[in-house]
Amino acid sequence: MISMKRSxxxxxxxxxxxxxxxxxxxxxxxxxxxxLDLNLGRLPYSIKILLxxxxxxxxxxxxxxxxxIKLAKYDPKNPPASEIPFKPARVLLQxxxxxxxxxxxxxxxxxxxxxxxxxxxxxxQVPVDLVIDHSVSVDYxxxxxxxxxxxxxxxxxxxxxxxxxxxxxxxxxxLRIIPPASGICHQVNLEYLASxxxxxxxxxxxxxxxxxLVGTDSHTTMINGLGVLGWGVGGxxxxxxxxxxxxxxxxxxxxxxxxxxxxxxGVTATDIVLAITQILRKKGVVGKFVEFTxxxxxxxxxxxxxxxxxxxxxxxxxMGFFPVDSQTLQFLKISGRAAExxxxxxKYCKEQDLFRSDDAPEPEFKDIIELDLSTIKxxxxxxxxxxxxxxxxEVKANWRKNLAAPIEQQGFGLSQDAVGAKCAISARGETVExxxxxxxxxxxxxxxxxxxPSVMIAAGLLAKKAVEHGLKSKPYVKTSLxxxxxxxxxxxxxxxxxxxxxxxxxxxxxxxxxxxxxNSGPLEESxxxxxxxxxxxxxxxxxGNRNFEGRVHPDTRANYLASPPLVVAYAIAGxxxxxxxxxxxxxxxxxxxxxxxxxxxxxxxxxYLGKAISADVYNKTYANIEKANRLWNEIPLKxxxxxxxxxxxxxxxxxxxxxxxxxxxxxxxxxxxARVLVKVGNSVTxxxxxxxxxxxxxxxxxxxxxxxxxxxxxxxxxGSRRGNDKIMTRGTFANIRLKxxxxxxxxxxxxxxxPSNEVISIYEASVRYKAENxxxxxxxxxxxxxxxxxxxAAKGPYLLGIKAVIAESFERIxxxxxxxxxxxxxxxxxGQNAAALGLSGKEVFQIDIDDNLKPLQKVSVSYTRDDGKxxxxxxxxxxxxxxxxxxxxxxxxxxxxxxxxxNEQ
Numbered sequence: 001m002i003s004m005k006r007s008x009x010x011x012x013x014x015x016x017x018x019x020x021x022x023x024x025x026x027x028x029x030x031x032x033x034x035x036l037d038l039n040l041g042r043l044p045y046s047i048k049i050l051l052x053x054x055x056x057x058x059x060x061x062x063x064x065x066x067x068x069i070k071l072a073k074y075d076p077k078n079p080p081a082s083e084i085p086f087k088p089a090r091v092l093l094q095x096x097x098x099x100x101x102x103x104x105x106x107x108x109x110x111x112x113x114x115x116x117x118x119x120x121x122x123x124x125q126v127p128v129d130l131v132i133d134h135s136v137s138v139d140y141x142x143x144x145x146x147x148x149x150x151x152x153x154x155x156x157x158x159x160x161x162x163x164x165x166x167x168x169x170x171x172x173x174x175l176r177i178i179p180p181a182s183g184i185c186h187q188v189n190l191e192y193l194a195s196x197x198x199x200x201x202x203x204x205x206x207x208x209x210x211x212x213l214v215g216t217d218s219h220t221t222m223i224n225g226l227g228v229l230g231w232g233v234g235g236x237x238x239x240x241x242x243x244x245x246x247x248x249x250x251x252x253x254x255x256x257x258x259x260x261x262x263x264x265x266g267v268t269a270t271d272i273v274l275a276i277t278q279i280l281r282k283k284g285v286v287g288k289f290v291e292f293t294x295x296x297x298x299x300x301x302x303x304x305x306x307x308x309x310x311x312x313x314x315x316x317x318x319m320g321f322f323p324v325d326s327q328t329l330q331f332l333k334i335s336g337r338a339a340e341x342x343x344x345x346x347k348y349c350k351e352q353d354l355f356r357s358d359d360a361p362e363p364e365f366k367d368i369i370e371l372d373l374s375t376i377k378x379x380x381x382x383x384x385x386x387x388x389x390x391x392x393x394e395v396k397a398n399w400r401k402n403l404a405a406p407i408e409q410q411g412f413g414l415s416q417d418a419v420g421a422k423c424a425i426s427a428r429g430e431t432v433e434x435x436x437x438x439x440x441x442x443x444x445x446x447x448x449x450x451x452x453p454s455v456m457i458a459a460g461l462l463a464k465k466a467v468e469h470g471l472k473s474k475p476y477v478k479t480s481l482x483x484x485x486x487x488x489x490x491x492x493x494x495x496x497x498x499x500x501x502x503x504x505x506x507x508x509x510x511x512x513x514x515x516x517x518x519n520s521g522p523l524e525e526s527x528x529x530x531x532x533x534x535x536x537x538x539x540x541x542x543x544g545n546r547n548f549e550g551r552v553h554p555d556t557r558a559n560y561l562a563s564p565p566l567v568v569a570y571a572i573a574g575x576x577x578x579x580x581x582x583x584x585x586x587x588x589x590x591x592x593x594x595x596x597x598x599x600x601x602x603x604x605x606x607x608y609l610g611k612a613i614s615a616d617v618y619n620k621t622y623a624n625i626e627k628a629n630r631l632w633n634e635i636p637l638k639x640x641x642x643x644x645x646x647x648x649x650x651x652x653x654x655x656x657x658x659x660x661x662x663x664x665x666x667x668x669x670x671x672x673x674a675r676v677l678v679k680v681g682n683s684v685t686x687x688x689x690x691x692x693x694x695x696x697x698x699x700x701x702x703x704x705x706x707x708x709x710x711x712x713x714x715x716x717x718x719g720s721r722r723g724n725d726k727i728m729t730r731g732t733f734a735n736i737r738l739k740x741x742x743x744x745x746x747x748x749x750x751x752x753x754x755p756s757n758e759v760i761s762i763y764e765a766s767v768r769y770k771a772e773n774x775x776x777x778x779x780x781x782x783x784x785x786x787x788x789x790x791x792x793a794a795k796g797p798y799l800l801g802i803k804a805v806i807a808e809s810f811e812r813i814x815x816x817x818x819x820x821x822x823x824x825x826x827x828x829x830x831g832q833n834a835a836a837l838g839l840s841g842k843e844v845f846q847i848d849i850d851d852n853l854k855p856l857q858k859v860s861v862s863y864t865r866d867d868g869k870x871x872x873x874x875x876x877x878x879x880x881x882x883x884x885x886x887x888x889x890x891x892x893x894x895x896x897x898x899x900x901x902x903n904e905q
Contacts, residue, residue: 002089002127002200004207008058010065011035017208017347021340024199026208027055029352036072040353044254044291044363045323047074048354049210049229050084056209057087062246071251076364079253083881085246088212088230089198090127094185096134096517096719097216097235099161100791102168102175103655103723104239106643108898111658113642117902120641124174125244129193130165131178131185135720136512138443138521141480142505150510151181155631157716160651161723162632167639179632181511182625183485185215186222187451190306191335191485192622194228196324196345208348214241218313218788218813219447219545225306226331227324227349232313234817235791240893243901248883252318254289255280256365259296261374266599268455269307270448270543270563272373274381274389276308280315281387283369286783287812290317293362296373297322302331303452310448311545313787314386318812323356324349336618382547382560383539383576384410385683392566392595393581399437400577402558403537412537412557423534425526427475434476434530434538435575440523441540441556442473442571443480443515444506444564449543450484453491457608459506459564460497461600466572467500469598470588474574476527479505482514486621491612504568516544518693519717520553531555541570548687548787550737554694569595650708652723656799657894663902665890671803671824671847675754675769677762677776678733678802679741679834679841684780685787686814688738690796691718691731699749700730700763722792725799732796733762742841754842755866766800776800777845779834780807785814794821798892804847806861808833810878819884820893824849826859826875837873842866853888855879 007027012035015028029052033040040048051071057063063085070082093101109119135158140149155162162180169177178188198211211228214220218232233247241247257276280290290312292305305322312320322328324345332342349355379391383402388410390398403419405411414436422435434440449455466472473479481501483489489508492498501507513519520540522528531538532555539558540547547559560576570576573585584592627633645654680688695702695715704727705715721727733740734749743750743759752758753765760768769776778784778797784807785793794817797805804824818825824847828834834841843863853859855877862872879885890896 002198004200004202005059006202007056008060009055010058011055011068013055017351019340019344019347021344022206024206024208024344026348026352027052032072036069038072041361042076042364043074044076044289044365045354045356046229046254046289046291046321047071048352049212050086052210052352053086053212054084063087074251076254076366079251079366082251083883084249084251086249087246088126088214088241089209090129090213091124091238091242092185092189092193092213092215092220092230093128093130093238094134094217095130095132095161095165096722097791098130099165099723101216101235101239101242102165102172103652104657104894105168105172107655107658108894109642110654111661111898112902115661115663115902121901122243123172124242126174126242128175128242129178130175131182131188132165132180133184133512134517134519135161135180136510136514137519137717138478138480138482138509138514141478141509141521142507144507147508147510151631154180154510157714158720160649161720162635164652164723166635166637167643170637171639171641176626178626179629181629183483183511184446184513185217186219186310186447187484189223190226190451191487191618192625194223194226195341196227196328196332197348199344208344210354214238214247216791219310221312221319222306222310222451224312224319224321225302225309227322227328229319229321231319232813234794234813234820236794236817236820236893240897243897245897248881250880252287252289253366254291255283255285256363256368257290257292257320258294258368258370259292259300259373260294260370261296261372263373264376265602266378267376268378268458268563268565269304269452270455271376271378272304273308273311273448274379274386274561275376276371277311277315277381278387278389279369279371280317284316286316288317290315290320291363291365292320292322295358297325297327297356298358300327301454302327303454307448307452311386314545324354325356334613334615336615336622378566380541380560380562380566383558384547384549386545386547386561393579396577396579403436414537418535421534421536423530425476425530427524427527430475432475434527434536436537437575437577438538439474439477439541439570439574439576440527440538441478441515441520441542441553442567443482443520443540443542444567445480445482445515445542445544446484446513447516448545449564450482450488453609453613454605455564456488456492457495457497457605457612458600459568460492460495460501461604461608462565462568462598463500463504463506464497465598465600466568467503469593471572471586471593471598472503473505473571477505477571477574478523479571480509480515481506482509483511486511487617490617490621495608495612497608501568504571506568515540515542515552516546517719518551518553523553523555528555539576541567543567546787548685550735551687551693554736565599650705650710650724650727651721653725655725657892658898661895663899665895665899667851668849668853668889670849671775674775674777674803674845674847676742676779676841676843676845677751677765677769677800679779680739680781681741682781683783683786686785686790686793687787688735689733689785690790690793691728691734693717695731696736699734700761701727701734704730725795728792728796729799730763732792732800762800770801775803778802778805779839779841780805781833782808784808784810786811791817794818794823798823806875815878819879819887822888822892824888825878826861827878829874829876832873837871839863851889853877853879853885855881855885
């Protein structure tokens with residue numbers, strides 16, 4: 001049982017539930033409403049959960065009586081500009097972001113010892129689950145041995161990382177590790193870790209409260225489909241929560257999203273979420289909560305809701321929340337949760353007005369959007385962004401338009417001659433033609449969709465019918481199936497559908513994120529060469545959530561998101577240049593076969609679900625999951641309370657974040673004589689900033705590894721080397737699709753060093769500027785830092801010497817991460833940007849701040865052009881809260897926490 005501290009409970013809200021497991025205490029929202037004369041019914045459910053957390057965590061210090069009053073008076077139509085110190089019940093990590101978190105904890109222990117403190121004071125103060133799911137790559141595929149071979153390679157490549165995590169498992173308290181080949185963190189969270197209502201011990205008493213979490217993956221939001229409040233934060237912020245700090249946020253606006261109408265035949269949860277993503281990106285919900293409501297929820301299963309909640313980062317929201325209701329209870333039952341847990345969830349949520357029903361009054365929202373589900377049509381999204389949804393009937397025409405469209409308009413800028421490029425290749429013993437638009441990767445990858453049995457059964461049924469119609473995947477398509485948990489394999493096998501997927505090449509390649517995060521593995525050499533030599537624009541189709549440039553595979557410039565059955569369909573068609581709503585997907589002898597001929601009916605899907613899904617499947621899968629991996633168990637445990645750093649390691653290094661750290665912070669001072677290191681346009685993602693995917697031989701990181709005697713075949717990925725700052729710093733801004741305006745005509749990690757005017761790598765330029773004692777900045781456009789919650793998108797710039805980012809707007813998580821690393825985020829005033837101000841990036845800048853810096857204040861930026869002319873403009877300081885000012889003053893959130901722990905001893 002979790003332990004927690006007793007609340008001050010200024011409003012005397014303590015109450016008791018009678019349950020089959022005995023009397024359980026809780027802090028009553030109804031009593032709070034009586035004391036403060038509140039109408040609980042008008043509050044969004046998500047706000048009520050935040051309110052309960054404040055009442056429960058009231059300490060008089062980091063959570064005060066006044067914090068409760070301010071949020072209790074929350075007006076949904078006009079939310080207060082007040083700060084909420086939210087203390088989640090737990091933290092969820094995946095290994096790409098989790099390894100750096102554990103590295104930082106190890107480094108903080110070393111720093112604590114250096115400062116004369118007790119290193120064992122550095123421990124997670126809340127339960128932390130780390131699921132190893134991001135390290136498996138699709139090197140082997142289309143064979144029954146693929147999963148075992150990929151697992152073998154995973155352990156070979158990541159041995160050092162896994163040894164380090166085993167150290168953390170042994171010496172850090174409150175850290176539970178789910179070993180490799182178990183599933184992805186979101187699905188394991190949904191199916192196993194989440195309880196909806198938590199129970200904690202205070203002295204000899206038990207207390208119930210809503211389950212809640214923050215996670216170091218932006219798609220932590222999937223858990224909101226279960227009625228569990230959770231969202232993604234940067235690793236830096238997560239570490240502070242792990243160490244007992246609240247995560248601070250402004251009281252959010254809550255946008256209601258009303259669903260109604262019947263879902264049409266052939267429309268999947270993927271189609272629904274792609275439509276919602278398009279709608280909400282157009283609406284603009286960055287930094288807001290989205291809460292789903294309406295009669296459409298009554299028939300929407302938790303897996304369907306989880307699919308929609310997963311893609312909250314793609315539609316820009318902090319989260320997409322589904323309140324607890326009868327569907328929640330049904331999922332808890334079918335997924336094998338204990339009867340007493342389900343009883344507690346129902347009783348607690350009903351007592352706290354946290355249980356939604358159709359006859360309950362609808363909460364008030366800042367705004368409300370309505371969607372008639374009957375209007376949705378099957379479709380996909382791409383070729384470069386999740387919000388660019390297309391009906392199937394529109395894909396072919398859009399593709400042909402995009403080929404010739406300018407790159408600035410999400411096109412590929414091909415000349416008329418290049419549009420028709422094609423070549424002959426040999427693939428799987430066949431000589432075939434490869435041309436623009438051909439699909440070379442078709443991946444049923446985890447995260448968004450593989451947690452949803454209905455779409456996975458649909459994919460299996462489509463494969464069955466395709467095989468029965470004599471169809472097969474095109475030989476040049478790299479096919480893969482990466483289930484989100486072993487539950488998926490269990491029900492696909494027991495239903496008899498897995499063999500049909502395998503006949504089309506969709507063999508299980510491993511339990512992990514794989515293609516969606518760039519771990520798609522290499523294409524056949526002949527195919528890669530043909531693409532490069534003929535400058536072909538080929539495509540991937542995947543059932544994930546991200547299709548940003550350079551993310552999936554270096555060879556696929558076009559990438560499309562699709563439901564699992566459509567991934568199978570496009571593997572058969574072999575091209576995006578097709579209208580699957582009217583054109584044949586293939587031929588059986590001389591007979592044309594259409595998608596409608598092989599698309600499963602709702603009745604077929606329902607029948608297979610009824611036979612294949614049961615609580616026994618879930619209980620069997622998760623029994624002893626923490627010790628089920630033999631290879632993991634065989635890794636020896638070693639070390640002590642202080643980690644023994646190995647200078648020869650190319651995976652784990654002691655980061656320099658706490659080097660020469662003093663016991664007291666310095667003062668905030670102006671940033672003087674700064675040069676622009678990177679100047680970019682709109683929609684620059686954390687994929688562009690943070691090192692991700694494969695490591696190029698020619699890159700600074702690749703050259704560094706070669707200098708250490710590492711062969712390119714053993715480079716592994718950037719994600720796997722996030723524990724080594726020397727590699728990650730060299731890979732920052734090294735994305736092959738980055739367009740730095742300071743190095744026109746180039747793609748990738750290039751810049752111009754001033755005043756020498758040499759075009760060199762961004763890393764090399766940063767080294768020169770640091771040697772010259774010159775700070776650097778970034779100039780950017782709209783939505784800077786959109787995408788994954790990657791802490792290295794802030795850590796990397798920090799280590800490059802970047803002191804500030806001036807952008808038109810910031811994505812929520814990245815802005816927070818920048819502050820957490822002591823980088824100043826400044827926002828151009830409305831209507832202004834680098835182009836409007838005539839900034840070339842060659843200027844020398846001064847940013848006028850001092851120790852009196854306040855949240856959201858105006859900050860003056862002055863500059864001197866290369867011809868000596870001077871200018872200035874005002875910006876908005878996007879340090880949004882008073883506590884963030886303290887983080888910035890300390891040089892970062894971890895330094896702030898470390899000094900606090902040191903001073904409390």
